Amino acid sequence: MKDLLTRGAFWLAATRLLVTVIGFASTVLLARLLMPEDFGLVAIAITVAALAGSVSELSLSSALVQHENPQRHHFDSAWTLNILRAALLAAVLAAAAWPVAALYGDQRLVGIMLVIAGTSLLGGFGNPRLVVFTRNLVFRQEFAMGVSQKLLGFVVALAVAVIYKSYWALVAGGAAAQLLGVALSYALLPYRPRLRLRGGRELFAFSMWLTLGRVVNTVNWRSDQLFIGYFLGSNMLGQYSFGDNLAALPTREATSPVAQTLFPAFSRLTHDRERLRAAYLRGQSLVSAVGLPIGFGLALIAEPLVVLAVGDKWLPAVVVIQILAGVFALQTLSSSLQPLAMALAETRSLFHRDLVNLGIRLPLIVIGLVTGGLIGVLLARVVSGLSGMAINMALVRRLIGIPIGEQIAANSRSLAATGIMAGVLAALVHAGVAAAALPALAAVIAAGAFTYVASLALLWLVTGRPSGPETDVVALAGTLVARFAMRPRVQPVTSPQ
8 A cells, every 4th residue: 555655646646736736827927917806705705606516416426435436326426416516506596696886895706606606517527537637546637637627727718818808817727627627537537427316325324514614614614705705895905815825825736736635544543442542643743844845935036036936016925925835834733634624534523523613713803803904814814723733643642542742742843843944944035035036936945955854864874864754755766767767768770780
C-alpha cells in the first residue's frame, strides 16, 4: 500500500502543482483586468450557491469510497440521487435570483445566479464510477481532470476579461470548467448509468451526517462573505474575497496531494488501531511540513507580492492575506482529522464538531464586523481558527487515543524550521529587498525555501533521523533515483564501416 500511496501522492502533487500555477496566474491576471467590485459581486452569487448546495449535498462519492464492496446498483443510485439533487439546487438558485438581487440592490446578480443554476444542473450528471480510481489509490485521472478543467476555465475567463472587461469572465470560466469535468468523467471511465434508487438507503446511512456537517460547515465558512457584502459593500467584499482566496490557495493546493490519499489509506487500516495511529501521525506531520512554511511565507511577502503582481488597487487585501495565510498554515496541524473520522465512519462526530465551530465562529464574526469592520472579522477568524484546531486535536485524541501534546510534538521540527525561515524572510522584506521587482521577490522566496529545507534537514539529522515527513521525502527521492537509474539507455547507432 505504501507504493500505491507514493504513486498516488506523486500524481496528486503534479496535479496540484499545475493547478496552483494556473490558478495563481488566473487570479493575478484577472485581478489586473477586473475591479474589486467585480470579484465582490460574483462572490455574493457563489456564496449563495454554495449555501444552497450544501443543504442538498449528499456526499455520495465519500460513501462509495468507504463502502466495502460497492455494486452497480450503488453507482446507479448515486448517479440518480445526484441528478435529483442538481435539479432541486438549480430550481432553488433560479428562484432565489431576484430576491437576492433585491436584497443587495444589484440586478446584475439575477443573470449571474441563473447561469450558476444552469451549470449546477448539468454538473449533476457526472460519472459516479470515477471513485473506483480513488478506492484503488489511483490518481492519474485527477491529473487529467484537474489540469484540463483549470486550464480551460483560465482560458475562457481570460478571453472574456480581455474582450469585455466584465465580471462575466469569472462566471464563464467556472461554468466552462464544470461542464468539461462532466464530459471528461465519462471519457476517462466509460459507463452507462441507469435511473434507479435501489442502493440509496445504504449510501445515505454513511453520508447523512456528512451532509449535515457540510451544511453547517458551509454556513460557518461562507456566511462572513454575505455579511461583508451587505454591510461593507461589494468593493470591500471583493478585497476580502480576493485576499481570502489568495491566502488559502498555496497551502490548500500544496497539502492536497497528501490529504487526498489519507481517506482511502486510513480506510484500509481501521481494523489495526496501532498502525492507524502511526499512519495518522505520519500523514498529518507531512501535511504540516508542507503547509506551515508556505502559509507563513506567504503572510510575510504579502505586501510586495500584491503590489508587484496586481497593483495598488488591491492594497486593502494585503492585511487579509497576512492574517489568514498564517491561520490556514496553523490549521494544517489538525486538518487530517476529516479523513480519519470518515474512515472510522465517525461522521456524526464531525457533524457535532462543525456545530460547535459554528457556535463559536459565527457570533465572533458578527461581533467583529459590528465593532471593528474588516479588521474585526479577521481577528474573529484568528480566534475561531485556533479554537477549531484545538477541537480537532481533542477529537483525534478521543478517536484513536493520541494525546494532544504528542500531536503537536510530531510537528516540532517543522514548526522550528518555519520559525527560522520566518526570521530570514522578515529581515529581507524589512530591508526592502522583495519590493524592488518580481525577480527580487522570486529570489527572496527562494531564500526562504532554502532556509526552511536546510533547517528541517539539519534538525532531522541532529535529532537522530526519527521517522517523519523527512523519512518519506528521502525514501521517495531514493525510489525515483533508483527507477531513473534502472531505465534502459538508448545505445547510439553506429554506421557500418
